Amino acid sequence: MRAYDMTATEISQRVHRKEMSATECVREVADRITALEPLVGAFLHLDVQGALNQARAIDALSDDERQQMPLAGVPVAVKDNMTTMDMPTTAASKILEGFMAPYNATVVNRLKAAGAIIVGKTNMDEFAMGSSTEHSAYQLTHNPWDLSRVPGGSSGGSAAAVAARMVPIALGSDTGGSIRQPASYCGVTGLKPSYGRVSRYGLIAYASSLDQIGPLARSVDDVALLYDIIAGYDPLDATSIRAETARVSEGPVDWKGLRVGVPKEYLSADLGGVVAQRLQDVITQLEAQGASVLEVSLPHTAYAIATYYLIAPAEASSNLSRFDGVRYGYRASGADLLEMYENTRAQGFGPEVKRRILLGTHALSAGYYDAYYLKAQKVRTLIRQDFEQAFALVDVILTPTTPDVAFRFGEKSSDPLQMYLSDVYTVTANLAGIPAISTPAGLADGLPVGIQWLGPVMGEDRLLQVARGFEELWPSSTWPGLGGEA
C-alpha cells in the first residue's frame, strides 16, 4: 500500500509503530503531488523541501514524543486563507500576492503540535467568495473526477487535493457551504463545526459571524481525527466557545433509535433529478436499517439565501476594508491618498469580491441598514429557531448538500445569481451556527453525489457517529484515477 492511499489514521499508526517514517510518507506524497498537480491545480503554494524538513524533524524525535502526536507524519493541505509563517498566505487574491504573515493561524499551530506536516496551501475562490474556485485570482482547480468540471468552492483546492489522494486530510473554511459543497462535488467528507468550535484566529475573515474552519478527508474517521485536533477554546478568539470538545465516540450508531428529519422545504422543484433520487435511495436505506425518517419543517428556508447574501457581504465589506495598500500587500500608485486607495482596491480585488463589497456596503449604508442588515439579522434568528424546534423532534436532519453534481467550468460563473442559489442547502447551517457534514453517497454518471447531515449546536459528536454509520452503509469504494493510473 502506498502512503498516498492511506488514511491519516493509518499513516499516524504506522509512523507511531515505526513501520513507516514520516520522511518516507512525505516523499511518496510529494511525488504524487508533483505528478498530479499539473492536472488538478489544487495548490497555490507547495513546499516539498519544507515538508521533508518537518518530516525529518518528526523522525528525529523520541518514540515517546512521536506517540504523543496524533498526526505524526501526516501530510496536510491548508486552505490559503489560513496564515502560515513559513509559506505565503494570499486568500487567492492579487491584493495579498506574496504576503508572508508574521503569525500562524491557531489551527496551523495545532496541526504542527500534533505532528502534521503542512505540504502546501490550497487554491480557493478569492477571499472564500464563490462556489467553484473559479474566482481564484491565480488558477483553476480541476475536479479530479472530471477535469472539465469545477471542484466546487470556495475550498475547492482542499477538496480536490483530498479526492486526488494528494493528501489524506485538508483544512477548509465554510461561510455558507465552502467546505461541504466542494466535499460533495469531489466525493469526500467535509465537516463544518458549530460556530465557535474552532478558533478563527489567523483565518482571513470573509464573514466573521459565519466563518468556521473545518476538516475534509476521505473517511469520517479522518474527519473526526482532524476535528479533534483543531477544535477547542482559543483565548485569541473571543467568539470561540469555552467548552470541552467531546471526543468523538467510537461506538456504532444505533439506527433503530435514530430519528432522522427531512425538511420538506428542501425538497423543492429546483432539486436536480439525480440528487433527489439519491436522497430518496438514502432514506429508503436508512428506513431499512430501522431509522425513523420524519418530515420536519424549517419554515424560513425560503429567506435563507437572501439573508445570507445580506449578512455575509455586509461583514465582508467591512473585513476587506483593511486591504488599503497602506501597510502590506499590493499597493497601486496614485496622485493622492484617495486615488491610491481606489487604484489599489480596483486592481487588487477580483470582480466577485468587488461585487460583494458593493452589496455589503450598500446593505450597511445610512437609510438602508434597517431594511437590509437589521432585517436579515432578525430573519437569521428565526432560522436558528426553526432548527431549535426541529431538533426537539429529531436527532439529525438529512438534506442534499447541493442541488446538483459538479458543473463545468464557466457554466455558472457568468450568472452570479445562479451561483448564489446553489448554496440553498448549506447556508442555513452557518446562519444557525449548527454543525453540518457532507458525506459521499456514491456516484451518478461517474460524478460524486453528496448528502448533508445537520445536528444541533455542539452536536458534532453525534453527527460524526451518524456519518460514520452511514459510511459503513454506503462506502466510497473507488477514487478517481488520474494521470493514467487505475
Add this chain to the structure above:
Amino acid sequence: MNSGYDVIIGLEVHVELKTQSKLFCSCSASFGAEPNTHTCPVCLGMPGVLPVLNEEAVAYAVKAALALRCTVHPFSKFDRKQYFYPDLPKAYQISQYDQPLAEYGAVPIIVDGHVVKEVTVRRIHMEEDAGKLNHLGIRLGDAKGSLVDLNRAGVPLIEIVSEPDMRSADEARLYLTELRNVLSYLDISDLRMEEGSMRCDANVSLRPHDYVGSLEDLPRVEIKNVNSIRNVQRGIEYEVARQAELLARGERIVKETRGFDDQNGRTYSQRSKEEANDYRYFPEPDLPPLVLTQEAIERVARSLPPAPTVLREELQQAGVTAKEAEIIVGDRALWEYWREATTHYEDKRQVTNWILSDLSRLLNAHGDTWLTPRVTPAALADLLRLIANGTLSGRMAKEVLDRMYESGATAAQTVEAMGVSQITDHGAIQAVVQQVVADNPHVVQDYLNGKEKALGFLVGQVMKQTKGQAKPDMVNAILKGVIADYAKT
C-alpha cells in the same frame, strides 16, 4: 452678551485610559515610545487577526462611569465605525454605538466652592484610539507623504458625551475642569490635554430667542481637538462671537467642523458636515456583547475613592474655607499633600495657610507641581512645629522654608546651618535690650514723652543686634520692662 439668543454648548471628551495594554491586544499602551514599536498583528490590522477585550480597560471605564454618576449597563456591545484613513489600520474603529457602556451621569459646575449647576453626561462608551500621522508637509492633502505611527492605534479610550447643557464658554471651562478633577482621583488616565490623553471637541450653536425647533436641528459647529481647557474656552468665545455676528448680519450659520488656532485665538473651517462620512456602523461580529454582572458593577462602586464634592465638604468641616477647599481638591496632588501634611501636624488651619501661601509661591517660582514638591509634607510639619515651640518666628520660618526648598534638607538641619534659631533666653535678650537702651537715651526719652514710634526703633535695634533671632514678643515685653526701670532711675 446679546439678548437675542442663547448659547448652546455640548462637549465630547475623549480620555485615554492608562492600562498596561491596549484595548484589544497585549501591546503596551504607554505614550512616547519609538514609532511603531508598540504594535502587533492585531493593532496593525493584519489579515485574520481578532480582537480580545482588555478586562482592565473595562474596569477603568466602569470606574469613570460610576464616578461621573452614570448608570452602567449590564449589557452593552461593540460596533464597527467604518472609514478609510491611514491612521486606522482596519479601516474601522471598534467603538460602541447604540448600546454604550453607561448613560445619564452628571458633572457639577462649581463656582467659589459651590455647586451652581449640573451638566448631564449623556453617555460614556469605550473605543479604541487611532494611530498618528506625521505629515511631511502642512496638511495631508498637500503633503509629499505621511509617516504612520501606530503605537497609539488600539489604546483604550472612553468618550464622555455631555448634553448641550452649557450656556457659556466659562461653563464649558468649569465642566471640563471638574470632569478632569473627578477623573484625576481614579488613576485611570494621565488626563494631559497637551499630550492628547484627554481631548475635547466642543459643539457650539446659538439659539435665537424666537427659535421654535429642536436643539438637534440648530446648525451646529464642532470645534475639534483643542489642546487645553483654556483654549476650549477661547475657541468657544470666538465661535460665539463669530456666529453672533453672522446672525446680526442676517447670514446663515453653516453646520461644519472647525479647528482652533491658538496663535490668533480664532477658529477656522475644516470641512462642512454636509459631506460627512456615513460610518456604516454595525455590531462587531468578532466580539461577544459586554456583559457585566450587577455584583461586578457594585464591586467597582465600592472601590471608588470619595468624590471631589465629598472631599471639599470634609475640608470645610476641618476649617478650610470653601474657596481654599476648591483650590486644594482641584489638584489631586495638592490634596494628597494637604492630607499627608495634616496627618503629621494637627493644626489644619496653619497647614492650609502655609501650603496655599508660601509653599505654593515656591512651587510656582520653581515651575514645580504638587506631584514633585521639594519639601515633603513631613518636613513642612517639622517646620511648623519649630514655629509652635518658639524656635522660629513666622518670618524666620519663611526664610527657612525657602532654604529647605532649595536644599531639600530638613527644617532642623536648615535651622542649624543658617544659625537662625530664635533667641528665647530671657537673660540673653535682656542683656541686649539693656545695651540698646543705654546706647539710645534720646530715643528712650522720646518714647517716654509719648512718641510711640520710638519703641519700634528700639525693637529694630535689638533685632539687628540679635540678627533677627530674638523672639519678637519677648523683645517687646522685655524692652518695655527695661524702659520702665530706666524711667524710675
